[in-house]
Amino acid sequence: MKFSKYILLLLLSIITIFSCSESYDILPSDQPILITANNTTSLIGNSVEFKATKDGEDITDQTLFYINDELIEGNVYTSSSIGEYVAKAEYDSFFSESLIITYHDGSEINFKKRVLIEDYTGTWCGYCTRVAHAIEEVFSNTDDAVAVAIHRDSSNPSSGTYDPFNYDASDLENTLEAVGYPKGFLNRKTLWKSPEPDHVTQVLELTQGENPKLGIAIDNEVVNNNINLNVKIKKAKNFNELKLVVYILENGLIYSQKNYTTYYDAVNPVPDFEHNHVLRETVTNLMGDTIPLDEFENDEYSISYSLNIPSNIENIDNIEFVAFVIDKDGNAINVRKSEKNTTQEFEQI
Numbered sequence: 001m002k003f004s005k006y007i008l009l010l011l012l013s014i015i016t017i018f019s020c021s022e023s024y025d026i027l028p029s030d031q032p033i034l035i036t037a038n039n040t041t042s043l044i045g046n047s048v049e050f051k052a053t054k055d056g057e058d059i060t061d062q063t064l065f066y067i068n069d070e071l072i073e074g075n076v077y078t079s080s081s082i083g084e085y086v087a088k089a090e091y092d093s094f095f096s097e098s099l100i101i102t103y104h105d106g107s108e109i110n111f112k113k114r115v116l117i118e119d120y121t122g123t124w125c126g127y128c129t130r131v132a133h134a135i136e137e138v139f140s141n142t143d144d145a146v147a148v149a150i151h152r153d154s155s156n157p158s159s160g161t162y163d164p165f166n167y168d169a170s171d172l173e174n175t176l177e178a179v180g181y182p183k184g185f186l187n188r189k190t191l192w193k194s195p196e197p198d199h200v201t202q203v204l205e206l207t208q209g210e211n212p213k214l215g216i217a218i219d220n221e222v223v224n225n226n227i228n229l230n231v232k233i234k235k236a237k238n239f240n241e242l243k244l245v246v247y248i249l250e251n252g253l254i255y256s257q258k259n260y261t262t263y264y265d266a267v268n269p270v271p272d273f274e275h276n277h278v279l280r281e282t283v284t285n286l287m288g289d290t291i292p293l294d295e296f297e298n299d300e301y302s303i304s305y306s307l308n309i310p311s312n313i314e315n316i317d318n319i320e321f322v323a324f325v326i327d328k329d330g331n332a333i334n335v336r337k338s339e340k341n342t343t344q345e346f347e348q349i
Helices: 002-019 128-141 196-205
Strands: 034-037 041-043 047-054 064-067 076-078 083-091 099-104 115-121 145-151 183-186 214-223 226-235 243-250 253-257 270-275 278-282 300-308 319-326 332-339
Touching (some): 128 196, 183 196, 226 243
Parallel strands (some): 145 278
Antiparallel strands (some): 047 076, 083 099, 115 183, 243 319
């Protein structure tokens, strides 16, 4: 039995190491044209703005947009009638897949849809710049993505996989069907296809479609060495089981980054690399705290936290907060980010 465990650990170590070996080819992309909208559910009389991308590049200005097979002027559409509308984009004689836009009269409640990206990374991992670059491409195409960089693997300075920002997320990683680094997960449980820069569309698509029936708002106040945090949740339907996860992140952390890719000018290592959205502290349990469904009042629930600023924070001005709610299967229903000292309202649409 001990021998079997040794062999298993050895194999996992080999997989982890070879995941970051210095061999990397960028394959041709087969991404289709993607049409997205700032809202796929909207109140009648409000405008919906469309965007088209291909291979992560914004091609909106060169694209024609159609509603119910009729060409519209520009990339903005407004309807005064309730119902579903089929939107398509045409670029260079090629059409996108259909995107359904729903207009309602205000009798139903929906919330803005955001996607969570959890990036398992390491300063020692040469492939990890691939995911960092892909996240930058996502951000250049949408404001509806929230990224969290979970640094791994060792806090021991003498280790070959030392990372000064290492955060022990092994309880969460053990639930995921992926080994080695890098790896990105979307809405906590969906593996981001590799190579990630060729699959930016996979992330963008998760900001589209049916809007969630659950919204989040975060209020926070950072005074001296204290954080006062209030997370508010509003639901528009009944749920069987919900859990809340709250993170404290830090931006602008500078440290050398190994790089085996052609990104970042193919420099290896990248000196003074800026690490952003780095997980520094989990306010709740990493796997989520159960939300008591019987404590919702008028379909709203809130919980407050008062805590000291984590000792590993290097610059208090660079912190941000992330809150997301997961369902009974561990998938994120919705996510929200908040900068320091801000008050938020629900993004109800």
